[in-house]
Amino acid sequence: MKDTFKHQGLRQKLVDVLVIKGIQDKQVLAAIRKIPRHLFMDSSFLDHAYQDKAFPIAADQTISQPYTVAFQSELLQVKPSDKVLEIGTGSGYQTAVLCELGAKVYSIERQQELFKKTSKFLPKLGYRPKKLIFGDGYKGLKEEAPFASIIVTAGAPFVPKPLLSQLAIGGRLVIPVGNDVQTMTLFIRKGEKEFEKYEFGEFRFVPLLEDKN
Numbered sequence: 001m002k003d004t005f006k007h008q009g010l011r012q013k014l015v016d017v018l019v020i021k022g023i024q025d026k027q028v029l030a031a032i033r034k035i036p037r038h039l040f041m042d043s044s045f046l047d048h049a050y051q052d053k054a055f056p057i058a059a060d061q062t063i064s065q066p067y068t069v070a071f072q073s074e075l076l077q078v079k080p081s082d083k084v085l086e087i088g089t090g091s092g093y094q095t096a097v098l099c100e101l102g103a104k105v106y107s108i109e110r111q112q113e114l115f116k117k118t119s120k121f122l123p124k125l126g127y128r129p130k131k132l133i134f135g136d137g138y139k140g141l142k143e144e145a146p147f148a149s150i151i152v153t154a155g156a157p158f159v160p161k162p163l164l165s166q167l168a169i170g171g172r173l174v175i176p177v178g179n180d181v182q183t184m185t186l187f188i189r190k191g192e193k194e195f196e197k198y199e200f201g202e203f204r205f206v207p208l209l210e211d212k213n
Contacts, residue, residue: 001124003036010050011037017052018070025074031100032070037063039125040091054204059111061206063091064153068203070097075174075186075200076149078103083130083144085166087137088153088208092118096127098151105129106144108137110209137208140166147171154208155182164195176205 015033023029038049040063048055054065072094078084080102089095089109095118098105107129109115115134122129133141137152138160145166152163152175159177167173167189176182184200 001039003039007036007038007050014050014052014066018067021052021067023067023070023074027078027101028070028073028097031073031097032066034100035093035096036125037066037093040093057091057114058117059113061090061111061114063093064205069094071184071200072151072153072174073097073101075184076151076172078149082148085141085144085147085150086153087140087150087163089118089132090114090153092122092127094151094153095122095129096125099127099129106131106133106141106147108133108135108141110135110137138162142166149173152176152208153205155179155205156208159185159187164189176203
């Protein structure tokens with residue numbers, strides 16, 4: 001598990017690309033500059049780790065494109081000690097970004113294989129989310145609600161109502177909504193039943209899996 005000067009240099013180049021693409025949040029850029037993304041990927045992809053592309057990981061899932069991670073993280077507007085719920089732990093890369101931003105992270109993963117792997121891997125890098133849970137992201141995590149923000153890292157065909165209900169007043173839900181292509185959508189909770197909705201262009205994600213059991 002090496003992180004060399006070469007890797008650090010490649011991360012700086014990646015940050016430069018993200019700035020050109022419009023990412024402005026200094027904390028988000030600092031997190032991406034710091035986190036060794038190559039360690040979250042299979043070794044065969046090491047050469048590609050710092051390109052701004054998504055890549056396959058275990059269980060037919062992907063590690064999101066760095067721009068997507070940065071874009072979603074920027075929309076969340078995380079403040080230190082915010083309680084943040086992540087739906088789709090995946091490789092743990094987005095989880096690590098949230099930890100770097102100072103969030104108390106609760107993360108749910110639907111794929112057993114990924115859940116086991118990432119649960120062991122994140123602490124080795126010094127990232128300790130409050131809770132990593134194997135379960136159904138559509139249901140959220142009612143017992144820990146409300147959350148300052150919720151991030152969904154897979155394409156949702158619709159917006160799960162439990163996620164909206166688990167937001168704190170003023171809280172932000174960032175979710176890609178759609179089937180083949182998703183529209184990045186931000187909901188801000190303004191009151192008990194009042195939400196503002198904003199849309200930010202098209203992205204592509206693997207589908208959010210529902211627990212059929």
